[in-house]
Amino acid sequence: MSVRRTLVAFLACMALASCAREANPPAAATNAPPPAVTYEAHVAAGGIEPTGGVLRNPHAGDAAVAKSGAQLFTAMNCDGCHGAQGSGWVGPNLGDGRWRYGGADAEVFSSIYYGRPKGMPAFGGVLGADGVWTLVTYLRSLPAPGEVPTESWEQP
Amino acid sequence: MRCAFSLASFLCFGIANAWAAGGAATAVDDGQWTMPAKNYAATRYSGLAQINAQNAHALHPLWTFSTGVLTGHEGQPLVVGETMYVVTPWPNVLYAFDLRKEGYPLRWKYRPDVSANALGVACCDAVNRGAFYVDGRIVYNLLDGHTVAVDARSGRELWKTAIADLGSGETVTMAPLVVADHVIVGASGGEFGIYGWLKALDLNTGKTVWTGHNMGPDADMLARPGTFRPPYDGGVDVGATSWAGDSWKTGGAPVWGWISYDPELDLLYYGTGNAAPYDPEVRAGDNKWSASVLARRPGTGELVWAYQFTPHDNWDYDATGAMVLADLTIAGKAVKALVHFDKNGFAYTLDRATGRLLVAAPFAHLNWALSVDLTTGRPVIDPARQTGVSKGKVAGVCPSLEGAVSPASPPAYSPRTRLFYTSTNNLCMDYTAAHATHLRGTPYIGVDSPYHPGPGGNLGAFIAWDAASGRKVWEDKESYPSWSGALVTAGDVAFYGTLDGWFKAVDARSGQMLSKFKVGSGVVGNPIAYRGPDGKEYVAIYAGIGGDWALLAGDTRSDDPTDVRAPADYIKDIARHTSQGGIVWIFGL
Structure with a gap:
């Protein structure tokens, strides 16, 4: 109940912000259900990728949408599993530049929209396509750290 | 005694025998470990004395077994007759080892079908806190919200009951307790805004017999007029009226720790977890009975009394730690006591017949309260440490929300030394509450709470505590938060493990180190002592760091190439000393 009200209010703000900038298609267009997708990270039998629709992030690279996504990341409790700024807790780190299910916009979209095994809930139903794209835009804006692969305790 | 007319005589004997350890130093120990905390009194005291302060320097490992599971290995094995039983974290495999044969080969293993979705609903890690043996059956909980009973001889499943709802954020990590023919269970989910409860299942069928909620109207709580007598803060429907609006419906108060039982008073005792969400301003009031001990x-299932350690929990101070039952002498008077080391940093000694507070003193550094008023039972709170969205960042709150001790790390009590033994943590935090939306099946938290070391230069310790006077007797400092349970034996040796992977034996009277061994992964499990088929005393412990990802920073992991994390700044080098890995260890002379 209050969840839906909060969401409607939040997404309405998003839509207004978008319209005000007049740089993006209206929210209604991006809220359409996504087509089936292929995952680039998978191995294709015979080297032939199956056909599927193409998902395009309508907000790609938009810093204002990324900022809204940061708020949504907290408001939708994403940080409860993935930690503050997606730094990882019981859910994986989302800021290390590495992805279980692929890190392209469309792949991250699918992970959030449909959920994943091991407990990642499907948020498509509650957020709609545009809400999910907002989160994708935020996550893709996180800077990948430089020195994560090697941890050294030796004095140089 | 009470059980004589209601139970088979062998079970009655078992209860009397198991109970005796809590009260008398002279009770004969049968050498088994059939319950999570050794006995109903939850003392984790073994009457075995072959291993003692004189010979413990010669302790060495005799056997190991990889569980094949990498997450946190909390809990403890059981030893029943000539068999050792081990439950792993998710996927909750149950192993039965034949202790009569060289190398302890398996008699059988039981592999339940446990939903992987539970991995994302368990707030902190996929842990399991152990099984209970009763009358030829092993009873334990599965992470995805089921309880199972397994035939202890054949490993065949006898029944499996759904007790919790993953979709609403409930998982099950706690160890059940069986009293007569009732299996007592509860659910985790304080980070998902569940409506916390305790249930009894029929031991023979698995069917639910009663459900008592930890808050809400009296009817839901099984609190009846005349029989529910809290020593402080009573009132009709106080479990609902002490919450703003209907915030009690999503108020958390989970049950993820331990249960104890006094057969003479016929009362079972358990602690409830934090109030949800972490922003206290949306749930004005005491929020009874979150962060409390309840006696039923x-x-x-009837509620008899309740006492709240942390009214209107501002800091995620769960009270799910063990309630240890011991007969103490306080100011010259014999008292049937209940002793509890709380996340909030105070150790409490209560009268377990009435719930009245007798002693409350800090066992670790704290500053959220100044003291606890023994007349009202309430903490005297420092207003500067109150949190909430309107307060912004509240810096330097001690202890951190990891607790002055983790409820997952139960204490031990020796009737010989009359001392309690417990791990402690020395962390503080900056607490910034944020608005959280209750969205079924997702976390309901709303906090940013970075940790930093408390004063003193150590992040943890293992201490001996006099619960009659509220006094620390000795302390062994540890470099890292101390996350294991305690064991103490009639040989006056206390055992615990450390987060950087040492298993230690110390003199129970002085704290002096007797022996230590590096067990391959950090220890968050609980040691047990038992007598093997050869008549010798052994000590068993799990290695396997985990149990709280915030604590571990995640850089102790190496099992997922797509999830690499930087070290946490308060515990930068833990990954230098340990990594994940579940191993069962057995030590002996």
Whole structure:
């Protein structure tokens, strides 16, 4: 109940912000259900990728949408599993530049929209396509750290 | 005694025998470990004395077994007759080892079908806190919200019951307790805004007998007029009226720790977890009975008394740690006591017949309260440490929300030394509450709470505590937060493990180190002592760091190439000393 009200209010703000900038298609267009997708990270039998629709992030690279996504990341409790700024807790780190299910916009979209095994809930139903794209835009804006692969305790 | 007319005589004997350890130093120990905390009194005291302060320097490892599971290995094995039983974290495999044969080969293993979705609903890690043996059956909980009973001889499943709802954020990590023919269970989910409860299942069928909620109207709580007598803060429907609006419906108060039982008073005791969400301003009031101890009748679930350690929890101070039952002498008077080391940093000694507070003193550094008023039972709170969205960042709150001790790390009590033994943590935090939306099946938290070391230069310790006077007797400092349970034996040796992977034996009277061994992964499990088929005393412990990802920073992991994390700044080098890995260890002379 209050969840839906909060969401409607939040997404309405998003839509207004978008319209005000007049740089993006209206929210209604991006809220359409996504087509089936292929995952680039998978191995294709015979080297032939199956056909599927193409998902395009309508907000790609938009810093204002990324900022809204940061708020949504907290408001939708994403940080409860993935930690503050997606730094990882019981859910994986989302800021290390590495992805279980692929890190392209469309792949991250699918992970959030449909959920994943091991407990990642499907948020498509509650957020709609545009809400999910907002989160994708935020996550893709996180800077990948430089020195994560090697941890050294030796004095140089 | 009470059980004589209601139970088979062998079970009655078992209860009397198991109970005796809590009260008398002279009770004969049968050498087994059939319950999570050794006995109903939850003392984790073994009457075995072959291993003692004189010879413990010669302790060495005799056997190991990889569980094949990498997450946190909390809990403890059981030893029943000539068999050792081990439950792993998710996927909750149950192993039965034949202790009569060289190398302890498996008699059988039981592999339940446990939903992987539970991995994302368990707030902190996929842990399991152990099984219970009763009358030829092993009873334990599965992470995805089921309880199972397994035939202890054949490994065949006898029944499996759904007790919790993953979709609403409930998982099950706690160890059940069986009293007569009732299996007592509860659910985790304080980070998902569940409506916390305790249930009894029929031991023979698995069917639910009663459900008592930890808050809400009296009817939901099984609190009946005349029989529910809290020593402080009573009132009709106080479990609902002490919450703003209907915030009690999503108020958390989970049950993820331990249960104890006094057969003479016929009361079972358990602690409830934090109030949800972490922003206290949306749930004005005491929020009873979150962060509390509740006493119920095992037969009917009827609530008899309750005492709240942290009214209106501002800091995620769960009270799910063990309630240890011991007969103490306080100011010259014999008292049937209940002793509890709380996340909030105070150690409490209560009268377990009435819930009245007798002693409350800090066992670790804290500053959220100044003291606890023994007349009102309430903490005297420092207003500067109150949190909430309107307060912004509240810096330097001690202890951190990891607790001055983790409820997952139960204490031990020796009737010989009359001392309690417990791990402690020395962390503080900056607490910034944020608005959280209750969205079924997702976390309901709303906090940013970076940790930093408390004063003193150590992040943890293992201490001996006099619960009659509220006094620390000795302390062994540890470099890292101390996350294991305690064991103490009639040989006056206390055992615990450390987060950087040492298993240690110390003199129970002085704290002096007797022996230590590096067990391959950090220890968050609980040691047990038992007598093997050869008549010798052994000590068993799990290695396997985990149990709280915030604590571990995640850089102790190496199992997922797509999830690499930087070290946490308060515990930068833990990954230098340990990594994940579940191993069962057995030590002996």
